[in-house]
Amino acid sequence: MKFLCTYFSANRFPPMMLIGCSAVLLIIMCTLSISIGTRVVAWQDIINGLMGSVATMEEASVAMRLPRTLLALLAGSALGISGAIMQSVTRNPLADPGLLGVNIGASFFVVIGLVWFGLSQMSHYVWLAIFGAATTALFVHVISAIGHDGATPLKFALAGAATSIAISSFIMAVVLPRNDIAGSVQSWQIGGVGGATYGSITLILPFLLIGGLLSLTVARKLNTIALGDDVAMGLGESVTRIRIHAWLAAVLLAGATTAACGPIGFVGLVVPHLCRLLVGIDNRWLMTLSALCGANLLLAADVLGRILARPSELSVGIVTAFIGAPFFIWIVRRQKVKAL
Amino acid sequence: MTARHTLSTRQLSAGYGDTSILNGIDITIPTGQITSIIGANACGKSTLLRTMSRLLTPHQGQVLLDGRSIHKMATKDLAQLLGLLPQSPIAPEGITVGDLVSRGRHPYHKLFSQWSSTDDVAITSALKATNTAELIDRDVDELSGGQRQRVWIAMALAQETDILLLDEPTTYLDVAHQIEILDLMVELNQDRGTTIILVLHDLNLAARYSDHLIAMKSGRVFDQGSPQHVMTEPTVHSVFGLNNKVISDPISKTPMVLPIGRYKQA
Numbered sequence: 001m002k003f004l005c006t007y008f009s010a011n012r013f014p015p016m017m018l019i020g021c022s023a024v025l026l027i028i029m030c031t032l033s034i035s036i037g038t039r040v041v042a043w044q045d046i047i048n049g050l051m052g053s054v055a056t057m058e059e060a061s062v063a064m065r066l067p068r069t070l071l072a073l074l075a076g077s078a079l080g081i082s083g084a085i086m087q088s089v090t091r092n093p094l095a096d097p098g099l100l101g102v103n104i105g106a107s108f109f110v111v112i113g114l115v116w117f118g119l120s121q122m123s124h125y126v127w128l129a130i131f132g133a134a135t136t137a138l139f140v141h142v143i144s145a146i147g148h149d150g151a152t153p154l155k156f157a158l159a160g161a162a163t164s165i166a167i168s169s170f171i172m173a174v175v176l177p178r179n180d181i182a183g184s185v186q187s188w189q190i191g192g193v194g195g196a197t198y199g200s201i202t203l204i205l206p207f208l209l210i211g212g213l214l215s216l217t218v219a220r221k222l223n224t225i226a227l228g229d230d231v232a233m234g235l236g237e238s239v240t241r242i243r244i245h246a247w248l249a250a251v252l253l254a255g256a257t258t259a260a261c262g263p264i265g266f267v268g269l270v271v272p273h274l275c276r277l278l279v280g281i282d283n284r285w286l287m288t289l290s291a292l293c294g295a296n297l298l299l300a301a302d303v304l305g306r307i308l309a310r311p312s313e314l315s316v317g318i319v320t321a322f323i324g325a326p327f328f329i330w331i332v333r334r335q336k337v338k339a340l
Numbered sequence: 341m342t343a344r345h346t347l348s349t350r351q352l353s354a355g356y357g358d359t360s361i362l363n364g365i366d367i368t369i370p371t372g373q374i375t376s377i378i379g380a381n382a383c384g385k386s387t388l389l390r391t392m393s394r395l396l397t398p399h400q401g402q403v404l405l406d407g408r409s410i411h412k413m414a415t416k417d418l419a420q421l422l423g424l425l426p427q428s429p430i431a432p433e434g435i436t437v438g439d440l441v442s443r444g445r446h447p448y449h450k451l452f453s454q455w456s457s458t459d460d461v462a463i464t465s466a467l468k469a470t471n472t473a474e475l476i477d478r479d480v481d482e483l484s485g486g487q488r489q490r491v492w493i494a495m496a497l498a499q500e501t502d503i504l505l506l507d508e509p510t511t512y513l514d515v516a517h518q519i520e521i522l523d524l525m526v527e528l529n530q531d532r533g534t535t536i537i538l539v540l541h542d543l544n545l546a547a548r549y550s551d552h553l554i555a556m557k558s559g560r561v562f563d564q565g566s567p568q569h570v571m572t573e574p575t576v577h578s579v580f581g582l583n584n585k586v587i588s589d590p591i592s593k594t595p596m597v598l599p600i601g602r603y604k605q606a
Binding site: 091148 | 390395417418419420425426429431432433434440443444446447496
């Protein structure tokens with residue numbers, strides 16, 4: 001691992017090469033995601049399925065894997081970018097839509113809507129999730145900004161962790177007495193892309209697009225914040241405005257993803273962290289690479305889940321947790337955990 | 341580049357939260373010169389520098405650049421005229437010298453504007469002026485304290501501003517590196533005509549390297565003017581509450597303060 005660290009931190013890979021490699025990998029992953037599944041299919045079935053034929057079971061299952069692949073691709077990139085933004089804006093290498101309570105806040109509102117108001121449509125979920133993500137982000141922000149030194153990275157992480165735990169217990173308390181819906185809440189809470197339809201993708205797509213556009217425009221500004229608030233202001237930026245801009249982007253991306261897939265953990269933590277080791281800390285490259293690698297990771301986790309638990313399948317949220325947890329421990333144990 | 345812009349304050353009061361640390365500061369920074377702000381701890385030196393560089397919003401009064409309030413100017417326009425190096429800035433992990441210095445060009449870039457040859461020229465000249473060109477591919481983490489401070493100054497120079505404010509740029513540096521940084525300030529002032537404003541702790545170095553001194557006490561300007569005018573026994577006694585003797589620095593012929601304590605007098 002030590003060797004890996006020094007090798008990575010040397011930062012020796014040209015960004016365009018890394019982005020090219022991840023793009024090629026993405027094409028391979030998409031092909032795998034369409035061709036590998038619980039049901040074994042032949043090449044001819046795949047081609048027919050892609051053409052839109054659903055005449056046989058094999059062709060139909062290929063056709064069903066298409067929206068699933070698309071959702072994994074979108075969700076993975078959204079979580080990757082969202083994590084990269086949160087790590088940059090909080091200057092905290094452990095920041096992640098999951099750890100800062102944004103995903104769980106999104107689930108909280110969805111669960112409340114489901115349990116108390118009987119809302120069960122995807123179109124409701126999207127708004128609830130984004131509203132929940134934004135409310136939690138704001139709440140965590142306000143809590144950590146109390147005190148004269150403002151929202152320091154440490155206070156941010158602590159406030160996020162405390163809020164996450166509080167909200168999780170609240171979700172439990174809401175769901176436990178309701179046996180009738182506990183199952184559906186639970187399956188949504190684990191996080192997966194298995195239930196993807198073109199309908200649900202269409203619903204979250206506008207939010208992802210706006211979030212992506214906001215991320216694109218905030219990348220360079222985040223490069224100034226990395227040098228400290230005072231230097232950023234000296235370079236002519238308003239730190240508050242950048243923070244709001246960046247949070248809006250991160251919340252839209254993470255919230256919309258959570259609405260469609262449930263809370264998927266660790267992608268937003270692992271992906272930007274590894275990408276930073278590979279491509280360095282310029283947010284313009286970092287966010288692009290995080291989007292590609294996030295998609296790759298989620299597609300790989302989804303395919304792995306289908307292979308590991310044949311003839312059933314594991315939800316992608318479980319697989320990413322299995323990959324992510326050891327990684328999280330590695331990051332924390334790294335000797336040079338410093339503020340970004 | 342010639343210094344054309346003048347920075348001044350009018351009835352300036354500022355501080356943190358509701359507490360005012362500065363009370364009615366009226367100063368005009370001499371254009372094209374090196375000015376040092378001196379005073380005891382907590383007298384408002386840094387607060388004054390931070391308010392003049394727009395990090396703090398004044399409670400009352402104004403900071404004026406050529407007669408216009410800087411707190412009302414477009415932030416990026418101001419960043420092309422007025423540069424700032426805060427006290428002990430922190431570089432993010434893994435940033436290279438080249439990357440750090442090039443971020444000084446930020447005020448000149450719009451949303452999707454491309455890197456231009458003007459940017460290259462500015463960065464090359466900043467690296468050359470601070471003697472850091474050979475460090476360009478190194479990690480900032482790996483550098484010595486003196487090198488790191490020169491790299492940060494290079495970033496501020498890449499911003500190409502007529503006015504440069506530095507908050508204790510020599511803190512935590514050994515005496516050789518302190519002299520190196522202050523010599524660099526003189527070179528910038530002479531070669532580029534940059535107006536330089538420093539907060540300095542070392543009175544003798546302040547007297548030696550500054551054209552103009554501002555002595556502060558309890559949030560007010562106690563005295564200002566040439567080192568010869570400000571650095572006198574009664575002023576040093578009033579500002580720092582310290583018995584002292586002022587002699588002529590045998591090297592630079594500027595005033596030199598010798599502190600007198602309760603012990604160790606021959």
